[in-house]
Amino acid sequence: MILTKISLLNFRNYKKIDLKLSKGVNIFVGNNAQGKTNILESIYLLALTKSHRLGIENTLIKIGEEKAKIKGTVKDDKIFRDLEVQLEKQQKKVLVNRTEIRRIADYITNLNVIIFTPDDLNIIKDSPQIRRNLLNIEMSQLSRSYIQLYNEYSKILKNRNEYLKRMYINHLSDEKYLHILDEKLIERAIRIYQCRRSFLDRINQKIGAIYQNITGVSGLSIHYEPNIELSTFTSEEITKKMQFKLSTNFDRELSQGTTLYGPHRDDFSFYLDDENMRFYASQGQQRLAIICFKLAEIEIFKEDTDTMPILLLDDIFSEIDRKKKNKLLKYIENDIQTIITTTDLKDIQKSVLQNAKIFDVRGGFVTERVD
Ligand SMILES: Nc1ncnc2c1ncn2[C@@H]1O[C@H](COP(=O)(O)OP(=O)(O)OP(=O)(O)O)[C@@H](O)[C@H]1O
Ligand SMILES: [Mg+2]
Structure with missing residues (x-):
């Protein structure tokens, strides 16, 4: 366009x-x-x-x-x-x-649009929020259903957090409504985890070769770090693990008034071979890694639209x-x-x-x- x-x-x-x-x-x-x-x-x-x-x-x-x-x-x-x-x-x-x-x-x-700015340098080393934001923006541009999904998730999450706070302040012990929210939250979480994983898989199929082409060095990859440990990313696995996290951390969530597990706490890292670039990479390496991430995205755009x-x-x-x-x-x-x-x-x-x-x-x- x-x-x-x-x-x-x-x-x-x-x-x-x-x-x-x-x-x-x-x-x-x-x-x-x-x-x-x-x-x-x-x-x-x-x-x-x-x-x-x-x-x-x-x-x-x-x-x-x-x-x-x-x-x-x-x-x-x-x-x-x-x-x-x-x-x-x-x-x-x-x-x-x-x-x-x-x-x-x-x-x-x-x-x-895909933007490349000097501020991108923060993406690798700054807080996870900045990386999640990048994921959400790029995936939203590729798919209208992703942004709808993420908005739904965010709304349920907000309700759940508010309800946790209310339960804590008013000493409510009825967890029925909370479980209804859990179910809705997990249903969206499943799809967000799966979408992010497949998007990052696709980036990974491209980013190594692009980086090598520009720098002559191989070994750049992205590691997806969902905040619950996942291996297969099937609906069953995600449901089981999220239910477990939510139930075993109930007291902590109640006292903090916030949901501690789910895609709103996701992260991902850039690796050069086995080294996490967050801790080792020079400014130039970081800049180029981000540029390659975005170039990989352009290729995905080409394929999908x-x-x-x-x-x-x-x-x-x-x-x-x-x-x-x-x-x-x-x-x-x-x-x-x-x-x-x-x-x-x-x-x-x-x-x-x-x-x-x-x-x-x-x-x-x-x-x-x-x-
Ligand atoms: N709301 C605003 N109303 C009026 N002026 C503004 C407003 N917001 C920013 N500016 C001015 O716009 C100017 C230009 O900003 P911009 O970031 O586009 O500069 P730039 O040409 O990219 O400069 P650089 O080369 O330093 O990056 C700034 O000096 C700023 O004071
Ligand atoms: Mg400028």
């Missing part, structure tokens, strides 16, 4: 801009703090209704304004779709072809050495729309520059270069 146009109104440091994008490579170049990342962020937000920068929803609207709007036109095969995200202080609206879509799950498969996601590359080229950069760029094929930000065009290979559309970004203004 291709994003042909994007318009921003009162988004971040932009008052109003309208841009026509090329179906190949688009480069936004400018000094620090001029608005390059804000452009990528707006495209990410148009796709996923959230920013890729976590926990900053209330800074998206231009300072001093009440509302922001992001609009874009997506060309998917031969079909055009107009997407729109409207932001107000306390609410968000999403529209497809000017019709409001109530459920986010029904919206976010309209535009698929007839279309390619749009790549958003936020200033990632300045930090990778030239040889690896060239190999990496080879993965960014001609048939994939790519949007790159950089402070310096020198960081980008000539062959890429030749065919790229270049935009200069300065203080919230964007001008297309014509030469």
Whole structure:
């Protein structure tokens, strides 16, 4: 798919801009703090209704304004779709072809993006939440049913946690309602565990070869670490083990008022041979491992959907050495729309520059270069 146009109104440091994008490579170049990342962020937000920068929803609207709007036109095969995200202080609206879509799950498969940012460096070493978030985002873009499933699970989990707290405070001993919630929770947990395992299996089938191709080193793999020990991932196994965990940890869950076992506590790790990269890897190794994870995802996209996601590359080229950069760029094929930000065009290979559309970004203004 291709994003042909994007318009921003009162988004971040932009008052109003309208841009026509090329179906190949688009480069936004400018000094620090001029608005390059804000452009990528707006495209990410148009796709996923959230920013890729976590926990900053209330800074998206231009300072001093009440509302922001992001609009874009997506060309998917031969079909055009107009997407729109409207932001107000306390609410968000999403529209497809000017019709409001109530459920986010029904919206976010309209535009698929994969983002590469300097913040990705945190993925390997930071808290599990960041990795779960990555899994959820990527799997949601591939499958509408995954996001529905995860939303259902999260709702039941919230109810269960609230009920545990109520039981504790009010000294309730009737566990009947809790068991009803357990059953519902486990039913969703089974499918989430299975979906995640099969997604990570597929990443694993690809990531080692991609990493080797770029770095010349073999042995990169992903280890899925569900927070209950699972070997077969059959429904029976998951049900049995979760029931066991929930019943044997009841007192602990009651006193903490929270559910201690389930996919909301999952994690995964990157390994180079037998070494967990969380403890050993250099910054460069971590960065490349994450890049390879995302390149593996692109291949999965290719296999599962007839279309390619749009790549958003936020200033990632300045930090990778030239040889690896060239190999990496080879993965960014001609048939994939790519949007790159950089402070310096020198960081980008000539062959890429030749065919790229270049935009200069300065203080919230964007001008297309014509030469
Ligand atoms: N809500 C907002 N209203 C007005 N300006 C904002 C808002 N949010 C962010 N900005 C401004 O947008 C500017 C540009 O931010 P952005 O992250 O896009 O810069 P950048 O060009 O990517 O810079 P760098 O090269 O350092 O990454 C920042 O200086 C910031 O002050
Ligand atoms: Mg930036």
